[in-house]
Amino acid sequence: MSAALLIQGLKKTYANQLEALKGIDLRIEQGDFFALLGSNGAGKTTVIGIIFGLLNKTSGNIEVLGFNQNSHANQVKKLIGLMPQEFNFNPFEFIEEILINQAGYYGIIKSKAKIQAELLLKEVGLWDKRFNMAKSLSGGMKRRLMLARALIHQPKILILDEPTAGVDVEIRRSMWRFLSKLNDQGMTIILTTHYLEEAESLCRNIAILNEGEIIKQTSMKALLSQVDQQVLILESSTKLPRTIVTDNFKCERLDDYSLQVTLGSDVNITNVLQNLSIQGINVDYVRSTQNRLEALFLCLTNKEE
Missing domain, CATH: 3.40.50.300 (P-loop containing nucleotide triphosphate hydrolases)
Structure with missing residues (x-):
């Protein structure tokens, strides 16, 4: 082909x-x-x-x-x-x-x-x-x-x-x-x-x-496997439940409307969003000081600060 x-x-x-x-x-x-x-x-x-x-x-x-x-x-x-x-x-x-x-x-x-x-x-x-x-x-x-x-x-x-x-x-x-x-x-x-x-x-x-x-x-x-982990803040416009079930990522409830998740190198953000959606949690905004791909990109192009 x-x-x-x-x-x-x-x-x-x-x-x-x-x-x-x-x-x-x-x-x-x-x-x-x-x-x-x-x-x-x-x-x-x-x-x-x-x-x-x-x-x-x-x-x-x-x-x-x-x-x-x-x-x-x-x-x-x-x-x-x-x-x-x-x-x-x-x-x-x-x-x-x-x-x-x-x-x-x-x-x-x-x-x-x-x-x-x-x-x-x-x-x-x-x-x-x-x-x-x-x-x-x-x-x-x-x-x-x-x-x-x-x-x-x-x-x-x-x-x-x-x-x-x-x-x-x-x-x-x-x-x-x-x-x-x-x-x-x-x-x-x-x-x-x-x-x-x-x-x-x-x-x-x-x-x-x-x-x-x-x-x-x-x-x-x-x-992405070259990066150990990344930390993301997920924000929702609706109040989060007290209990959140996770399987392959760490999740910490920061307040009623935001979560901090830690992803290993084998976890994609899409999988996290799907996991949360099943639990009725709709994420409206994702932010990170630096995601995995960004870190690698800056390293490879020698543009890190």
Whole structure:
């Protein structure tokens, strides 16, 4: 089986001689949920731009589901859905029309595009806004519109560049659920994010990019196993029960509305939230002085204070 994405020796040098990418090798398997992390300026957006054909590479080879980008550029674009970081739709266009017009770029006839647009807008909670202009949407709604637009042509691979930047916790979690559902259905998803808890909760494999080079590529489980434990504060808007049952993590009740949990290297925050939810405890906010992935990220990129 061909890899979803295979990158070999990818280099990018700009006209001002800035060497943005210094020979990247990356392999992402079909059906993976993959995190591509790095600080600002590390080269993440450059990699995404080259994969999607928005930027020209200096050298290297890219294959998408076995199709070489050089010889099958149009086929490669049809296989990928891209949700960029910046809003780039016409703010004076109606929401439904944005999706239908996007589908037209991929040769999808209008009748089929309308059906797909309805399905996606209902999925992301924007169907009742379909006749509104995009400029009327809140920031979170615009993010969901961007996601629907990236999916309108039913791509095999979805690339997300900071998909939940600036949205509230509730919308972020609803997007997480939708993305997990897409991945469960077989879609390969590549995620860049500054919310490291997002990468930890969603992704199975990870690559860390630093100054144009990949300095680590491994499974999320293997990477997190390098940290002994992390301490999180969980806050709820409803009063907590006096007794809380835990199995594989330590839990201390700080007051009526907050808990302190200590997680070992083999425990994911998602498992903790599921455990508490079963007991009727809905966590509204999670905070940490430094989560496990953040600690490793800072160590690997030599950005610790």
